[in-house]
Amino acid sequence: MAGLGKKVLIVYAHQEPRSxxxxxxxxxVAELGRQGCSITVSDLYAMDFEPRATRNDITGTLSNxxxxxxxxxxxxxxxxxxxxxxxxxxxxxxxxxDLVIFQFPLYWFSVPAILKGWMDRVLCQGFAxxxxxxxxxxxxxxxxxxxxxxxxxxxxxxxxxxxxxxxxYFLWPLQGRTxxxxxxxxxxxxxxx
Amino acid sequence: MAGLGKKVLIVYAHQEPRSxxxxxxxxxVAELGRQGCSITVSDLYAMDFEPRATRNDITGTLSNxxxxxxxxxxxxxxxxxxxxxxxxxxxxxxxxxDLVIFQFPLYWFSVPAILKGWMDRVLCQGFAxxxxxxxxxxxxxxxxxxxxxxxxxxxxxxxxxxxxxxxxYFLWPLQGRTxxxxxxxxxxxxxxx
Numbered sequence: 001m002a003g004l005g006k007k008v009l010i011v012y013a014h015q016e017p018r019s020x021x022x023x024x025x026x027x028x029v030a031e032l033g034r035q036g037c038s039i040t041v042s043d044l045y046a047m048d049f050e051p052r053a054t055r056n057d058i059t060g061t062l063s064n065x066x067x068x069x070x071x072x073x074x075x076x077x078x079x080x081x082x083x084x085x086x087x088x089x090x091x092x093x094x095x096x097x098d099l100v101i102f103q104f105p106l107y108w109f110s111v112p113a114i115l116k117g118w119m120d121r122v123l124c125q126g127f128a129x130x131x132x133x134x135x136x137x138x139x140x141x142x143x144x145x146x147x148x149x150x151x152x153x154x155x156x157x158x159x160x161x162x163x164x165x166x167x168x169y170f171l172w173p174l175q176g177r178t179x180x181x182x183x184x185x186x187x188x189x190x191x192x193x
Numbered sequence: 194m195a196g197l198g199k200k201v202l203i204v205y206a207h208q209e210p211r212s213x214x215x216x217x218x219x220x221x222v223a224e225l226g227r228q229g230c231s232i233t234v235s236d237l238y239a240m241d242f243e244p245r246a247t248r249n250d251i252t253g254t255l256s257n258x259x260x261x262x263x264x265x266x267x268x269x270x271x272x273x274x275x276x277x278x279x280x281x282x283x284x285x286x287x288x289x290x291d292l293v294i295f296q297f298p299l300y301w302f303s304v305p306a307i308l309k310g311w312m313d314r315v316l317c318q319g320f321a322x323x324x325x326x327x328x329x330x331x332x333x334x335x336x337x338x339x340x341x342x343x344x345x346x347x348x349x350x351x352x353x354x355x356x357x358x359x360x361x362y363f364l365w366p367l368q369g370r371t372x373x374x375x376x377x378x379x380x381x382x383x384x385x386x
Contacts, residue, residue, distance in 0.1 A: 015246070015247060015248065015261050015263055016260055016261040016262065018259075018260045019260070019261075019262070045245070045247065048245075049245075051244040051245060051306035051307065051309075051310060052238070052241075052242075052244060052306065052307050053208070053300070053305060053306065053307070054208060054238065055208065066211075067209055067211045067212070068208050068209040068212075069209065069212070070208055071345065107246070107309075107312075107313045108309075108312050108313060108316070108366070109366035109367075110303060110309065110366055111309075112246060112309075112313060113244035113245065113246065113306045113307070113309040113310030113312075113313050113314075114244065114245050114246070114306070114310075116244075116300075116301075116303065116304075116305075116306040116309045116310075117244060117306030117307075117309075117310075119300075119301050119306075120300045120301060120305060120306050121306075123301070135356065135357075152264065163328060164328075165365075169362075169365060169366075170365065170366040172358075172362060172363065173301075173302035173303055173362075173363040173366065174302075
């Protein structure tokens with residue numbers, strides 16, 4: 001029971017339960033459950049999760065209704081507890097989690113838009129970071145994250161000399177995004193500071 | 194009239210017309226128009242563009258309704274002219290363009306989800322590429338693309354020794370995606386083949 005009491009959030013972005021991604025999610029749920037973890041799954045397509053960052057993410061009045069600045073308004077709304085309920089629910093799941101697993105197929109060298117929208121909207125200033133208080137000093141420090149992804153190509157295609165280039169190169173922006181990863185390019189960035 | 198007769202598509206992803214991104218788009222429209230280009234703007238937020246890649250992108254029946262595979266179904270739908278009308282309209286704009294300008298603010302080291310969704314859904318197999326017929330041999334070969342983006346940080350933060358790392362590192366997946374860019378990391382990938 002290595003994971004006894006640990007909380008895991010799986011942010012899952014595939015349309016088809018019987019896909020390889022769906023199976024990987026199911027196996028993770030079963031195995032982590034066996035180890036004593038409690039698991040929450042955000043099944044983004046099933047939730048019809050909203051990826052667009054818009055004025056609808058802020059309930060009530062805006063601090064500057066004349067010129068809409070998404071980042072500014074969401075930051076203010078976070079502090080006033082005036083974010084839309086779908087964002088608040090996801091932030092609560094992240095806050096409670098010890099480990100977040102992102103399960104997705106690679107779309108154009110990155111996450112599918114529905115998952116990018118989860119990152120854009122949920123990991124907002126005030127919740128995930130502030131200035132100062134970002135990257136290695138971000139507010140999700142201490143949590144772990146795993147990128148679990150499938151590709152449409154072979155391992156060789158995603159090697160340094162392969163046609164797509166080293167998978168670590170295009171995972172780097174994603175690893176930086178989580179603010180919790182210490183391996184690969186994330187460590188290189190840390191060394192460059 | 195350096196651009197006389199040239200066709201330009203601006204894929205624009207900002208919520209606020211009076212933003213810096215909005216101004217950059219407006220200046221591009223004015224200046225390219227002055228040079229004799231014809232310009233089309235896809236204003237993604239104003240269009241409420243759908244970023245989610247779902248079964249709704251295929252009109253009519255699926256080739257495998259039992260197990261939904263987005264990539265397979267969209268490829269088949271492209272060949273049968275059975276893609277949803279919003280995708281078809283954007284593909285037509287891309288097809289006609291000599292130059293595509295992506296105008297966006299950087300969200301988590303990449304494009305906002307609404308623009309990622311444009312890339313995921315519009316640049317589908319059959320239209321933008323095939324196997325074989327991808328990357329340097331993709332179907333948009335010969336067109337030009339510009340990434341025009343704003344950041345929330347200083348130039349120094351996005352330098353090689355800056356806290357965010359070299360901007361070229363995290364633009365690399367985006368440059369590869371366009372399949373048209375020859376500079377920077379794109380060229381490095383070419384050399385590695």
